[in-house]
Amino acid sequence: MTTAPMAPRVGLEAHMNAHKWALPKVIEELRGILGARLVAYLGGVKETRAVTDWINGKREPGSEAVKQRLRDAYQIAALLAEVEANGVVQTWFMGMNPQLDDRAPARLLRDGGPNAATEVLGAARAYIAMAS
Incomplete structure (x- = not known):
């Protein structure tokens, strides 16, 4: 008996x-998904030039926690971008979210502590489940 190939799991490529x-x-x-202003916000800087400098290797984000936050934000944004347009993903990151006690995902990621990424990722998966 042959088995059909498994469909790739949503978000697996983003995670990898x-x-x-x-x-x-x-x-x-x-x-590319969120825009420079939102990436700067997530990275804890005021100027978008810092984002360009990070990309070009001219400087690095401030701390290991910020670096991890940017990786987490990418994983979540790329997961959502598998099913939604970038503009929708941007709006999702900035808007109040009932899965997160009406907090904006971007703000929670930036200010929410060590479990924030897990909470936001769960909210993103819930969004995808409802959108399907």
């Missing part, structure tokens, strides 16, 4: 790339 790619590539792809 978030961990496999060098940080400048992650940030460049994240900027």
Whole structure:
């Protein structure tokens, strides 16, 4: 008996790339989905020039926590971008989210502590389940 090939699981490629790619590539792809202003916000900087500098290797994000936050944000954004347009993903990151007690995913990622990425990823998966 032959079995049909398994369909790739939504978000698996995003997860792999978030961990496999060098940080400048992650940030460049994240900027392509969310835009430079939102990436700067997530990275804790005010100017979008810093995002370009991160991508070009002229400087690095401030701390290991910020670097991990950017990788987490990429994974979540890329997961959502598998099923939605970039503009929808941007709006999702900035808007109040009932899965997150009406907090914006971007704000929770930036200010929410060590479990924030897990909460936001869960909300993204719930969104995808409802959108399907």
